[in-house]
Amino acid sequence: MTHTLEVDSIILNFGLRRILSDIYIKCETGKITTFAGRNGTGKSCLLNIILGKLAPLSKSVRIDGRPIKAAYPAINYLPQTHFVPAGLSTRRVFSDYQIDLDEFLHHFPETKNRIKHRFRQLSGGERRLIEVYILIKAPAKFTLLDEPFSQIMPVQVEKIKPIIQAERTKGFLITDHLYKDVIDISDNGYLLQAGKTWRVRDMASLEELQARGYISTI
Numbered sequence: 195m196t197h198t199l200e201v202d203s204i205i206l207n208f209g210l211r212r213i214l215s216d217i218y219i220k221c222e223t224g225k226i227t228t229f230a231g232r233n234g235t236g237k238s239c240l241l242n243i244i245l246g247k248l249a250p251l252s253k254s255v256r257i258d259g260r261p262i263k264a265a266y267p268a269i270n271y272l273p274q275t276h277f278v279p280a281g282l283s284t285r286r287v288f289s290d291y292q293i294d295l296d297e298f299l300h301h302f303p304e305t306k307n308r309i310k311h312r313f314r315q316l317s318g319g320e321r322r323l324i325e326v327y328i329l330i331k332a333p334a335k336f337t338l339l340d341e342p343f344s345q346i347m348p349v350q351v352e353k354i355k356p357i358i359q360a361e362r363t364k365g366f367l368i369t370d371h372l373y374k375d376v377i378d379i380s381d382n383g384y385l386l387q388a389g390k391t392w393r394v395r396d397m398a399s400l401e402e403l404q405a406r407g408y409i410s411t412i
């Protein structure tokens with residue numbers, strides 16, 4: 195059965211400044227949805243509204259047509275900042291989140307010698323890789339990934355993309371400035387500009403994103 199996450203009727207102001215006003219996003223299980231937009235347009239704010247962490251003047255967040263009272267456990271979220279407690283041993287991180295360490299090492303054998311360290315002893319990129327992997331694998335109907343590819347080595351980004359694609363029971367909503375990587379795996383997408391979302395009919399052609407000035411035509 196396909197599940198649907200829909201967001202609309204959002205009005206968000208900070209002081210006199212209107213950040214979000216004309217929003218519609220639909221995310222379905224089995225699909226990867228890109229949520230693009232320039233710095234400061236309000237992408238993280240919208241993700242936080244979906245999660246119930248930020249209260250706008252109005253909002254409607256629905257799963258299968260019904261307004262949700264709480265995001266957890268249906269919706270998981272990868273923030274831009276590190277979320278795993280740094281004092282844990284790296285092995286403990288995998289066991290606490292109930293994620294198969296051997297499978298992770300199968301995908302990323304280059305990290306094998308790093309697993310014996312505490313999480314805080316890993317580099318920012320190594321921590322980010324593990325946090326992204328945990329969120330991709332953790333059970334949820336919908337997973338919101340805020341900038342999952344930043345800080346991660348390009349060769350590892352190439353490995354992460356098919357891992358996301360393989361999680362076909364989930365719906366992913368992904369924002370990332372490395373738009374080529376997200377578009378590469380996305381089924382549909384939206385562009386946030388001037389407080390409004392625009393549905394992008396054909397992400398792969400890049401023409402609509404160029405026409406709206408999100409990416410350069412060169």
Ligand SMILES: Nc1ncnc2c1ncn2[C@@H]1O[C@H](COP(=O)(O)OP(=O)(O)OP(=O)(O)O)[C@@H](O)[C@H]1O
Binds near residue numbers: 231
């Ligand atoms: N608590 C707040 N008070 C006032 N302004 C805020 C607050 N939080 C965010 N903003 C402003 O709202 C705008 C949208 O912020 P947001 O972080 O959602 O942008 P973004 O699209 O996620 O940016 P980026 O791509 O750089 O992460 C920004 O101009 C930001 O400065």
